[in-house]
Amino acid sequence: MKELTESLRQEASRLLREGVEVFIGYAAGSLQASARPFFATRPEEAAELVFNPFCVHNLVKYLVRFPDKRTAVVVKGCDGGAVSRLAEERHLDREKITVVGVPCGGMLERERVLAQLPPATRIEAVEERGNTYVLHTARGEYPFEKKANLAAKCLVCVRNNPVGVDLLLGKEAMPVADPERDPLEGVKAVEALPAGEKAAFWDRVFGRCLRCYACREVCPACSCTQCAFEQAVPGWQQGAMWVEKAKNLPDSYHYHLIRAFHVAGRCTGCAECERVCPVRIPLMLLNQKLAKEIEALFGGAPAGACGPLCAYAPDDPDQFA
Amino acid sequence: MPVKENTVTNANAWEPKIVAFLCNWCSYAGADLAGVSRLKYPANIRIIRVPCSSRVNPQFILRALQRGADGVLVVGCHPGDCHYVTGNYFTRRRLTLFKSLLEFVGFEPERLKVRWVSAAEAGRFAETVKEMVEEIKLLGPNRRLQDSML
Structure with a gap:
């Protein structure tokens, strides 16, 4: 060193x-x-x-x-x-x-x-x-x-x-990853839970969110000059903020799902969101889940600067037909 | 003029509320055709007309569920038939992914339904609504995401 x-x-x-x-x-x-x-x-x-x-x-x-x-x-x-x-x-x-x-x-x-x-x-x-x-x-x-x-x-x-x-700089570092450990083991563990337990898990996790927005501030993919959650709205729309300032569970769900969705396909996997979280919300579970789904659903298609959600292929999987 | 009594037979029976986002060019016309053709479908849906199914921001879906909807239906043109050429291709990617995210956080995926309905498919529209109302009735009211102020 x-x-x-x-x-x-x-x-x-x-x-x-x-x-x-x-x-x-x-x-x-x-x-x-x-x-x-x-x-x-x-x-x-x-x-x-x-x-x-x-x-x-x-x-x-x-x-x-x-x-x-x-x-x-x-x-x-x-x-x-x-x-x-x-x-x-x-x-x-x-x-x-x-x-x-x-x-x-x-x-x-x-x-x-x-x-x-x-x-x-x-x-x-x-x-x-x-x-x-x-x-x-x-x-x-x-x-x-x-x-x-x-x-x-x-x-x-x-x-x-x-x-x-x-x-x-320096000498090449030797890899430290344990090849037997699955990087997605956390995601898979949550996926394997029955729906009721999933709900209980995330209620507990999002229930402790303080909405300090540290995860957004630190994120290199969260780079909008004006965040959707802090839009200045014209007078007649004053009540139209996406989430309230007060802490409540439905709004915390809204914030976290949309935060993860906004960086879907653009997340660089640095895990800073998780590190800065004062209440240890496992945010990388959401990011990794979306990355995994994107890879499985639209993996092969080329994507531009804004990621696979700004692109499409006519033969994408269609579960809505 | 006397106000007509609520036609629901059992006044205590819970009826699901479903917010439906219909694209202006195909699905809204399809719903219109269903009406003009006098097809019957449950009156549980509240239709919101949007210019294109890709106008439906996932935040609209969450907000609807927070403010008292028991389910959200998004209906657009069939892929390839979009009035704006490619809009519904983006909807398809976006909402496929969003649905899997909802499922991941333990939310019933049936509460979000996406369908392609053309302007001529009045029957398909009526069927979709019937199907969804039945599914939501089985699930019961949405309490999970609902704002406490309601």
Whole structure:
């Protein structure tokens, strides 16, 4: 991890000297075992950049905030799709962005790390030894086996090495995915439930939604300049908002089904929606379910920038005839 | 003028409410033909005319169910016959997918029905409505998604 961080700092400082105005990367977080998004604007600030298995964020959506600037952004394999998604939909000018790819051996689940680490232990360095991350602290070394401690999405990840980037740092990462684990096992488990239990499951899950819209804010596919759920409506339509501000279950259903549907076929699978959810709603179940259905129903047909729902084939399956 | 008594035989019997979105060019004309031909079908549907079945945003469907509908029927031209050439091809993809999503969250898929009915198929329209009303009667009222304020 040390060499990777070093080369990241070198490249960032070079890019910032060569005309990049904002370099978006990660810096050490103020809390134990965390990282935070970091916006470097001067070459000397590059020294604060890091890359370690706590750099969970997908930084790509921040690019939308700098439409007129020359920017560079650090992406992991799972974040890479977000750049092309936003560029295809013309929210980003790909010409102005330098995409810096970092190979990733998986992100550690922060809760698991904190549970095993003595409190207030500062992590001095992280070392990747094959299938284990070793955290070096003042009180000694703490090994974390990947299989037991990685975030759920990393355990089925096959995109460890980013593609379509302008600059690839470090050595190629070895895949960490367990080939025996089915990436869709969660979806299949819900599908297998009888209708009544499905309803009870989702009532429980959506019942805890706070409607904070964090899942929408963070999503690289949720990029409408005006969201359907926050439309300014003319006076005579004031009562015509799609969902009320107050929290209630039917509106939460409405919001979540439509959110998932709006990103259907455009979701890049970065699972940020699920990560930022303060009440742990398994949003990827909905996204993966739709991706699975799209693949099964319209898989072969070519789709344009806005995905398979903006396209059609005359011989699509027809269950309505 | 005296107001006519409700013709429902058992005043307590629950009758489903179904919101039907009909495309202006085929299905609305098909429903019109059903009326002109004096075909009988249950009076449980509330027809909303839309320019094309692809005008039906999935949010319309959810909103209808939230505001008291027990089922939603979307009717459009047969694929290939769309007045706007390709509109109903998009409807077909969209609503096939949306229906599977509704099923995934434990919602009875029968509450959303999509059919293709041309302007000449009055009989098919009447049959579709009859069929749907029977299905919804078996399911009972929609309480799951209904707004509590109602």
